[in-house]
Amino acid sequence: MQKKILKQFIEFGIARSIIVLFVIVLFILAILKDMQIAELISDSLARIGRNGILVLALLPGVRGGIGLNFGLPLGIICGLIGMLVGMEFDWTGLSGFVSALSIAGGLGVLAGWGYGVLLNKVKGQEMMVGTYVGFSIVSFMCLLWLLLPFSNPKLIWALGGKGLRVTISLADYYPKILDDFLSFSIFNVTIPFGSLLFFVLFCFFVSLFFRSRWGRAIAATGANAQFAKANGINPNQTRVWSAVLSTVLAAIGIVVYNQSFGFVQLYTAPLLMAFPIIACLLIGGAEVGRATITHVILGTVIFQTLLTIALPVTSAFIGGDISETARIIISNGIILYALAGVKGKTA
Amino acid sequence: MSLVLELKNISKSYNGNPVLKGISFALQKGEVRAVIGENGAGKSTLMNIIFGMPVIHQSGGFEGECLIDGHVVNFQKPQHAMAAGLGMVHQEFMLIPGLKVSENIKLNREPLSSKSFNRFLPGKLKVIDNEQIHKDSLKALQKVGMDLDPDQLIKGLSVGHLQFIEIAREVDHQNLKVLVFDEPTAVLTESEASQLLNTIRHLAKDLGIAVLFISHRLDEVKEIADTVTVLRDGELIGNYRCEDLDKKEMARLMVGRAVNIRRDQEQESPNARQNIMTLKNFSVRMPGENLQDIDLEIKQGEILGIGGLAGQGKLGLANGIAGLMPASGNVIFEGQAFSLNDPKQALQNGLGFLSEDRKQTGLLLDESITHNICFTASHVLGRFQNRFGLFDQKQGKEWAQKMIKDFDIRCTGPEQHTRRLSGGNQQKVCLARVITANPKLLFVSEPTRGVDIGAKKIILDFLRSLNQQGVTVVLTSSELSELRVLCDRIAIVASGKISEILLPEDSDERFGLAMAA
Ligand SMILES: Nc1ncnc2c1ncn2[C@@H]1O[C@H](COP(=O)(O)OP(=O)(O)OP(=O)(O)O)[C@@H](O)[C@H]1O
Ligand SMILES: [Mg+2]
Numbered sequence: 119m120q121k122k123i124l125k126q127f128i129e130f131g132i133a134r135s136i137i138v139l140f141v142i143v144l145f146i147l148a149i150l151k152d153m154q155i156a157e158l159i160s161d162s163l164a165r166i167g168r169n170g171i172l173v174l175a176l177l178p179g180v181r182g183g184i185g186l187n188f189g190l191p192l193g194i195i196c197g198l199i200g201m202l203v204g205m206e207f208d209w210t211g212l213s214g215f216v217s218a219l220s221i222a223g224g225l226g227v228l229a230g231w232g233y234g235v236l237l238n239k240v241k242g243q244e245m246m247v248g249t250y251v252g253f254s255i256v257s258f259m260c261l262l263w264l265l266l267p268f269s270n271p272k273l274i275w276a277l278g279g280k281g282l283r284v285t286i287s288l289a290d291y292y293p294k295i296l297d298d299f300l301s302f303s304i305f306n307v308t309i310p311f312g313s314l315l316f317f318v319l320f321c322f323f324v325s326l327f328f329r330s331r332w333g334r335a336i337a338a339t340g341a342n343a344q345f346a347k348a349n350g351i352n353p354n355q356t357r358v359w360s361a362v363l364s365t366v367l368a369a370i371g372i373v374v375y376n377q378s379f380g381f382v383q384l385y386t387a388p389l390l391m392a393f394p395i396i397a398c399l400l401i402g403g404a405e406v407g408r409a410t411i412t413h414v415i416l417g418t419v420i421f422q423t424l425l426t427i428a429l430p431v432t433s434a435f436i437g438g439d440i441s442e443t444a445r446i447i448i449s450n451g452i453i454l455y456a457l458a459g460v461k462g463k464t465a
Numbered sequence: 466m467s468l469v470l471e472l473k474n475i476s477k478s479y480n481g482n483p484v485l486k487g488i489s490f491a492l493q494k495g496e497v498r499a500v501i502g503e504n505g506a507g508k509s510t511l512m513n514i515i516f517g518m519p520v521i522h523q524s525g526g527f528e529g530e531c532l533i534d535g536h537v538v539n540f541q542k543p544q545h546a547m548a549a550g551l552g553m554v555h556q557e558f559m560l561i562p563g564l565k566v567s568e569n570i571k572l573n574r575e576p577l578s579s580k581s582f583n584r585f586l587p588g589k590l591k592v593i594d595n596e597q598i599h600k601d602s603l604k605a606l607q608k609v610g611m612d613l614d615p616d617q618l619i620k621g622l623s624v625g626h627l628q629f630i631e632i633a634r635e636v637d638h639q640n641l642k643v644l645v646f647d648e649p650t651a652v653l654t655e656s657e658a659s660q661l662l663n664t665i666r667h668l669a670k671d672l673g674i675a676v677l678f679i680s681h682r683l684d685e686v687k688e689i690a691d692t693v694t695v696l697r698d699g700e701l702i703g704n705y706r707c708e709d710l711d712k713k714e715m716a717r718l719m720v721g722r723a724v725n726i727r728r729d730q731e732q733e734s735p736n737a738r739q740n741i742m743t744l745k746n747f748s749v750r751m752p753g754e755n756l757q758d759i760d761l762e763i764k765q766g767e768i769l770g771i772g773g774l775a776g777q778g779k780l781g782l783a784n785g786i787a788g789l790m791p792a793s794g795n796v797i798f799e800g801q802a803f804s805l806n807d808p809k810q811a812l813q814n815g816l817g818f819l820s821e822d823r824k825q826t827g828l829l830l831d832e833s834i835t836h837n838i839c840f841t842a843s844h845v846l847g848r849f850q851n852r853f854g855l856f857d858q859k860q861g862k863e864w865a866q867k868m869i870k871d872f873d874i875r876c877t878g879p880e881q882h883t884r885r886l887s888g889g890n891q892q893k894v895c896l897a898r899v900i901t902a903n904p905k906l907l908f909v910s911e912p913t914r915g916v917d918i919g920a921k922k923i924i925l926d927f928l929r930s931l932n933q934q935g936v937t938v939v940l941t942s943s944e945l946s947e948l949r950v951l952c953d954r955i956a957i958v959a960s961g962k963i964s965e966i967l968l969p970e971d972s973d974e975r976f977g978l979a980m981a982a
Pocket of ligand 1 (some may be wrong): 479480484503505506509520815876885886888889890915917
């Protein structure tokens with residue numbers, strides 16, 4: 119039994135243990151400074167529910183052998199379009215939210231399919247090409263956001279301008295529709311029940327999917343494409359599926375994210391979204407070639423909690439706002455660390 | 466005589482499972498010592514310890530002492546072991562396909578040009594002497610008895626050649642004292658293997674290099690070794706002089722009981738039966754193993770052997786039918802046209818394939834034994850699935866347990882990942898996976914490669930009993946003796962054609978001629 123615990127600790131990894139320790143220290147500091155612990159925990163929970171599905175969206179890519187999906191912005195854009203279409207027609211509340219999810223999912227299938235076909239042409243360089251795809255689609259959409267024929271005054275620039283606004287409030291549509299669903303408070307901690315439930319449900323479905331024949335074919339391709347081929351699987355096909363799945367989940371993920379956040383952010387906002395999301399998964403213990411649902415959940419919890427409490431605690435001590443810089447340093451540092459780790463092993 | 470390598474009481478465990486318990490022996494200059502034992506007995510682990518391979522340190526090091534020239538050593542990296550005069554010819558080739566033969570041989574030890582400007586260049590930027598590379602590698606190739614152009618690219622050479630280049634690379638070390646071979650002949654044909662044995666003898670007797678030699682082929686051990694170390698389940702059974710043991714005795718020491726591989730006598734003539742598969746103008750494009758326009762009939766219920774030298778095309782047949790290598794021609798299976806280049810269709814029609822390349826094609830290394838064994842049946846036939854179409858863990862595990870028992874797979878349980886298994890046990894997992902899908906026509910390539918003599922008997926007996934249950938078997942093997950033990954007819958492939966179809970009782974000369982055709 120003890121051996122098992124020790125083994126699990128080793129598997130948990132030194133880097134991750136340090137980060138968890140750091141989070142605990144931050145909590146203790148927060149208590150010492152008499153800060154609102156309940157509020158910090160509520161914020162952390164809200165962020166976990168908000169980001170969870172986006173992190174989950176990386177899983178099919180890693181399992182299917184296309185690596186960390188740096189092309190996440192592609193799915194995010196699909197999600198944004200899904201939301202905007204419904205908002206243009208003033209679909210609000212549940213119907214607005216559901217229509218956003220469905221349009222997002224549908225677009226995600228199309229975009230993911232094209233993306234997968236592209237990735238098949240650049241085997242071995244998926245992550246780099248994915249990054250370029252992400253950047254290109256965001257720049258391209260910067261143009262389209264200006265040109266698309268949206269006319270709802272809540273969406274376009276005031277004073278008769280043309281084009282969509284940079285930030286659009288969801289206040290009249292479905293703000294926190296999931297966060298507030300069956301949400302409750304204990305010890306002053308607000309539990310965003312709907313969002314967490316949604317996240318857990320999706321994790322459950324994805325893990326079931328990977329126990330199905332289809333999912334196992336995808337995972338086998340990622341693990342050993344030659345093996346997959348010998349077992350009658352077409353590796354090019356399964357790689358496309360994993361790209362589709364990842365893109366669809368990203369599209370759904372951003373809808374969930376935005377309802378909780380309360381705003382839709384356009385233009386360059388999706389550009390850098392992939393990086394902190396990827397950091398989440400890696401902090402959870404995933405590697406470029408291996409990721410599990412546990413990694414997804416653990417990583418989201420650790421990283422989002424860290425981000426939430428690091429800001430107020432450090433600014434309470436240092437007296438300045440270093441949050442954004444810290445976030446960028448931490449997330450990109452983790453990605454670099456993980457990628458370097460991979461190189462180290464194969465060399 | 467002087468001792469070059471001495472092991473004292475070496476013990477090692479992985480995650481608390483002991484795999485070596487108190488192994489000791491000493492190796493003298495010019496001595497050839499064979500290390501034999503069943504699959505999973507700990508032979509490779511012992512070599513990894515001597516060599517300081519990273520797996521050993523990552524899993525908590527080892528106990529006991531390893532001495533070289535009388536000094537205790539504990540290499541942290543293989544590079545240190547090489548610097549101290551150890552060389553290892555790995556089971557998996559570590560050559561760079563895009564480089565020339567000579568560049569591979571001299572990799573990391575390139576001689577520097579003696580031109581004067583070279584003195585002024587900083588270390589890593591010094592210019593290399595290409596002529597010297599050419600000369601040195603030619604010398605090394607001659608030492609191992611290979612007649613090969615050092616300027617040729619590695620890409621496209623046969624496995625046999627690669628093996629010799631790998632050895633030449635080690636021999637090129639100036640101060641080479643001990644050379645370790647981990648199953649060097651497993652991938653070679655018999656004639657190549659005997660050339661290798663000559664080379665080893667030359668290295669030991671004429672150059673005074675001490676050799677550690679791991680092999681499951683006891684004939685070779687008998688032929689080449691001076692001394693024999695026998696391991697069983699990680700324990701040292703004993704160190705013997707080779708002339709004191711005969712082959713039977715060796716097998717008995719390894720396995721703990723007597724083993725005999727013999728041909729059953731009653732055989733019926735296969736010609737009376739109808740064809741299960743007919744090939745016409747069948748060609749396969751497989752690098753190094755091309756087949757051109759062959760015609761072949763596979764009879765219902767027979768065991769057909771495919772033999773021949775490496776690089777002649779015998780591996781192309783199974784890979785072509787399996788759809789893993791581009792194939793063309795006219796194939797009829799059970800009276801119907803068979804669609805080529807479609808692995809899924811082939812499997813669904815009831816064909817089974819055991820690839821000769823277990824690591825690349827045969828295994829999911831980071832999945833459990835259960836998942837590996839059930840994969841083909843579950844994916845192609847939809848077995849091991851519960852009502853919701855999900856993989857049924859319980860059913861799969863039960864089946865895996867049965868297979869582990871039937872094939873005597875040495876493991877910690879069905880949950881163990883196949884990466885952690887010894888080579889021979891990985892092979893058994895592959896075979897278990899293939900037969901789990903209940904094929905009607907089974908293509909097996911090199912099924913006993915790297916498998917110990919006890920397990921070899923299990924596998925061969927198993928193939929025979931499958932055959933008695935009505936499965937047609939096409940066995941591709943580089944071991945003629947194995948083909949003769951099992952097959953009804955043996956087709957010999959030479960230069961991409963079938964040169965002759967022989968019977969197992971035909972003379973060695975006829976087989977030799979057919980192979981050389
Ligand atoms: N990396 C590893 N982690 C855990 N166990 C291992 C590892 N490598 C080998 N083992 C175990 O150690 C034992 C000895 O394995 P080893 O590879 O030394 O056998 P071997 O004698 O070389 O067998 P073979 O003839 O099949 O190659 C086996 O039971 C194997 O399962
Ligand atoms: Mg071995």
